[in-house]
Amino acid sequence: KNEVEQSPQNLTAQEGEFITINCSYSVGISALHWLQQHPGGGIVSLFMLSSGKKKHGRLIATINIQEKHSSLHITASHPRDSAVYICAVAGYYGGSQGNLIFGKGTKLSVKP
Amino acid sequence: DTAVSQTPKYLVTQMGNDKSIKCEQNLGHDTMYWYKQDSKKFLKIMFSYNNKELIINETVPNRFSPKSPDKAHLNLHINSLELGDSAVYFCASSWGGLRGAPLKETQYFGPGTRLLVL
Numbered sequence: 001k002n003e004v005e006q007s008p009q010n011l012t013a014q015e016g017e018f019i020t021i022n023c024s025y026s027v028g029i030s031a032l033h034w035l036q037q038h039p040g041g042g043i044v045s046l047f048m049l050s051s052g053k054k055k056h057g058r059l060i061a062t063i064n065i066q067e068k069h070s071s072l073h074i075t076a077s078h079p080r081d082s083a084v085y086i087c088a089v090a091g092y093y094g095g096s097q098g099n100l101i102f103g104k105g106t107k108l109s110v111k112p
Numbered sequence: 113d114t115a116v117s118q119t120p121k122y123l124v125t126q127m128g129n130d131k132s133i134k135c136e137q138n139l140g141h142d143t144m145y146w147y148k149q150d151s152k153k154f155l156k157i158m159f160s161y162n163n164k165e166l167i168i169n170e171t172v173p174n175r176f177s178p179k180s181p182d183k184a185h186l187n188l189h190i191n192s193l194e195l196g197d198s199a200v201y202f203c204a205s206s207w208g209g210l211r212g213a214p215l216k217e218t219q220y221f222g223p224g225t226r227l228l229v230l
Contacts, residue, residue, distance in 0.1 A: 041226075045218045045220065099168050104154055
């Protein structure tokens with residue numbers, strides 16, 4: 001079992017729909033990152049969370065540390081949101097740096 | 113201005129060759145990383161350097177040797193390339209990747225280098 005699990009793996013939505021992508025993890029973390037990988041391959045960091053909720057435009061990310069779970073929401077989805085969304089956790093180890101551990105990504109396709 | 117740049121963007125080479133990928137960041141960050149994204153699009157950390165000091169060296173074959181001449185550059189040299197090395201390699205940078213410190217800083221990624229070993 002991966003230390004970081006995302007669901008769903010693939011998601012197709014109609015333009016305007018509200019989208020939720022989930023991430024569960026099994027390790028102690030110092031922070032959780034949501035990344036977006038465009039169809040062209042580039043990776044952009046969307047959010048970094050260690051507690052609570054963050055909002056940027058139509059994107060909202062939440063984290064529940066006790067439940068080891070995070071969600072990424074997209075309101076009023078648009079075809080330009082089509083991308084792979086990757087959850088990554090920064091592990092919190094005693095003797096070494098907390099490197100990022102990645103989920104396998106959720107491929108989102110938003111149809112016009 | 114590109115924040116994190118990588119060269120080359122594409123690299124096609126024969127098995128057994130030696131190749132290098134270069135990475136430069138102009139963000140003033142103190143930590144740089146190399147990640148490998150395999151054919152299933154799964155990302156995995158390979159190395160990280162903080163102020164030219166190697167911090168993370170995940171179970172990567174010693175054919176892979178990172179070199180950091182200064183904190184703005186982290187190059188990746190690969191000896192005796194194998195078919196399984198074909199992947200996309202991403203460089204990234206951030207603040208605060210000190211040994212023993214939790215990583216709580218945003219990472220900035222380069223555009224990736226697509227390596228194909230024939």
